[in-house]
């Protein structure tokens with residue numbers, strides 16, 4: 001068994017949450033560092049919490065040359081939520097929820113005869129556009145991942 005990468009959540013500006021003024025916004029600057037379990041070399045920083053990475057899970061440290069488990073998994077090994085998350089990143093979900101909220105609000109604000117669930121449906125579809133525009137990226141990664149997974153299976157079977 002390979003040792004797993006060390007995960008550290010960093011939120012260095014959280015102290016500014018207690019101060020007045022614009023620097024308060026710095027509390028939203030946070031990231032997750034992933035370190036080699038042998039020498040502590042940082043090999044990746046993620047600015048979204050809990051990002052899903054596709055890969056074989058094996059990585060050789062650039063610093064000390066040791067093989068370790070970097071936490072990435074291939075598509076067939078992922079849980080359903082992780083698969084969904086790859087196609088709907090938090091930003092896309094945020095945009096979609098914004099559009100949905102606006103559409104639902106319009107039901108209450110608009111005149112009664114203009115109430116229409118069709119509008120709600122249309123606006124929510126428009127809100128999904130960023131996710132659809134983004135989808136070729138995870139789709140390509142998914143196809144590569146499945147190929148890698150199959151190649152590994154064939155190799156192990158031999």
Ligand SMILES: [Zn+2]
Nearest residue numbers: 036039061064
């Ligand atoms: Zn190392």
